[in-house]
Amino acid sequence: MTENRQPATGAKRGRKRSEESRQAILGAAFELVDEVGYAALTIEGIAARAGCGKQTIYRWWPSKAHVLMEALAAEGELGVTTADHGSYAADLRAFLRDTFRLGGEPRIAGLLRVLIAEAQIDPRFGEVFRAGLLERRRDALRVVLDRAGERGDLPSRPAPDTVLDIVFGVLWYRLLAIPQPLDDALADDLTATLAPSAGGPA
Amino acid sequence: MTENRQPATGAKRGRKRSEESRQAILGAAFELVDEVGYAALTIEGIAARAGCGKQTIYRWWPSKAHVLMEALAAEGELGVTTADHGSYAADLRAFLRDTFRLGGEPRIAGLLRVLIAEAQIDPRFGEVFRAGLLERRRDALRVVLDRAGERGDLPSRPAPDTVLDIVFGVLWYRLLAIPQPLDDALADDLTATLAPSAGGPA
DNA sequence: TTAATTTCGAACCGTTGCGTCTCGCATTAA
DNA sequence: TTAATGCGAGACGCAACGGTTCGAAATTAA
Known part of the structure; x- marks a missing residue:
């Protein structure tokens, strides 16, 4: 276990997570699933298209479905419409x-x-x-x-x-x-x- | 292409399909999917439990899903109830x-x-x-x-x-x-x- | 500035199941 | 008998998984 030397509030030590890689991965997954279908979609394929290593995906998402779910939230913003229309x-x-x-x-x-x-x-x-x-x-x-x-x-x-x-x-x-x-x-x-x-x- | 020497009505030549194997396969699939889950269900596992070769499954079903669909029809008979109740x-x-x-x-x-x-x-x-x-x-x-x-x-x-x-x-x-x-x-x-x-x- | 920490891309490897193929035997119609 | 077909069993090459290791780069606390 890592000892708890950081102050309780965030402020971690090392390198920050790459936002660029994150978006490249989500975008690559979104494109690839459309091109090859979900069954043929692989982590390795996503990593190749995103220009990152497999480990960078495995580090942050447990499965390709998790990646796609985040990609869905990122690409298609789910506008929830509950405005009041009077009745x-x-x-x-x-x-x-x-x-x-x-x-x-x-x-x-x-x-x-x-x-x-x-x-x-x-x-x-x-x-x-x-x-x-x-x-x-x-x-x-x-x-x-x-x-x-x-x-x-x-x-x-x-x-x-x-x-x-x-x-x-x-x-x-x-x-x-x-x-x-x-x-x-x-x-x-x-x-x-x-x-x-x-x-x-x- | 196989030439068409048989009379138009069935009556094929060689060994008949084994009804015993068929039922063993459907039963094994039905049990296994419950025990290990669909993701971990494999053709090899079904063949092993059914006591048959993989090829015997591949010969008759294209995928484990097709096997399970037939198993569903066999085990849980889908009683369609459309009797007339008057209204x-x-x-x-x-x-x-x-x-x-x-x-x-x-x-x-x-x-x-x-x-x-x-x-x-x-x-x-x-x-x-x-x-x-x-x-x-x-x-x-x-x-x-x-x-x-x-x-x-x-x-x-x-x-x-x-x-x-x-x-x-x-x-x-x-x-x-x-x-x-x-x-x-x-x-x-x-x-x-x-x-x-x-x-x-x- | 320095040292510690964490991420990064890249490569490697053992495991697993796939789907095809071949073998020898059993069964059945011609 | 002969030819055709299904059978169990298992070997094969292939693809992807998923876990590990490596050196380099980036970031932050001291």
Whole structure:
């Protein structure tokens, strides 16, 4: 064990981590996975394209999936949109359209697909992925639901947790099962189903 | 190319395929994936446990995922339940409960998870999996929806295709994203949302 | 300035499983 | 019988893993 001579607050001793290498690695991984596919993606290949040694990757990431997850966060900034549009239906509709548009980007969609796949196969990565991505998205939608609850705007029928399951369920199912366009029509159909007060009378 | 000397109807020449080996392989794969996990599952390991040569596996299946998909069909018989219960709500409720109960079996759930994961990573297997499993399940639920349509029992609000996406979306999302029990309460909540005529007045 | 610490790129190596191939034997139709 | 096919077993070359070691460079505390 290294003895603890540093002051409790950071200020480590030696050479700093190279931000340049970090970005080169993330960029190389993002490009390569698109060119050769996830199965053929290798740490050695990433290192070669990034112009760094394998060890520099192994030092900071436990697997290629971890690299890609960080690359996803770096390249496709996940804009969480939970602005207040005045009503539950409007909020939900906006959330769905934005989320679907993001999930419709082919590069993003491809990454999401292989990452959730790897999360099933590698339990260690699964934890990171669930906490770092899936739960965050659920939290974002929960903001919308909580606001609707305070407004008294929330239908009683599908329980809030069920709404979460339906929204993200449909999103992921379309990505994984039968790749289909994730269009606005689906978003509106879902909105009408989950927030009937919008399209109906009143 | 082998010349076509056989009569058009089967009746090949040489030794027949060993049904004993086939079942030994499927059983070994089913056991091993549970013991060591999908990532550590190897063709060599399956062959060793089944007491057969590697070639006997490679001759009949292109990958371990294909083996497991056949093992799933062999072990967990997928009972598709589309009996007529008199109303759309009752049919849907029964379908959901049965499907959820099946997906709740830990062994089955584990297999489903790794198979849809592999389908994302290996496109060749993806086609087989979508056609042989995902589409079949959609077809089963479509029977229920078509019958409801003929009865005039079908709500206008969620389009039939959207119902498919919601039902299977929630099912798969629960399996993949946040392993939760898939209980009857969820099935009933979904039924009430998709077939409101049931819980409501009239 | 100096010494300690840490990262860097590069190379090496043992292990593992893949996928192909070959062997000798068993089984079956012609 | 003869030809064709499936079988178990195992050898083979290949690719990638993942862990280690090396010298050089960079950074910071003393």
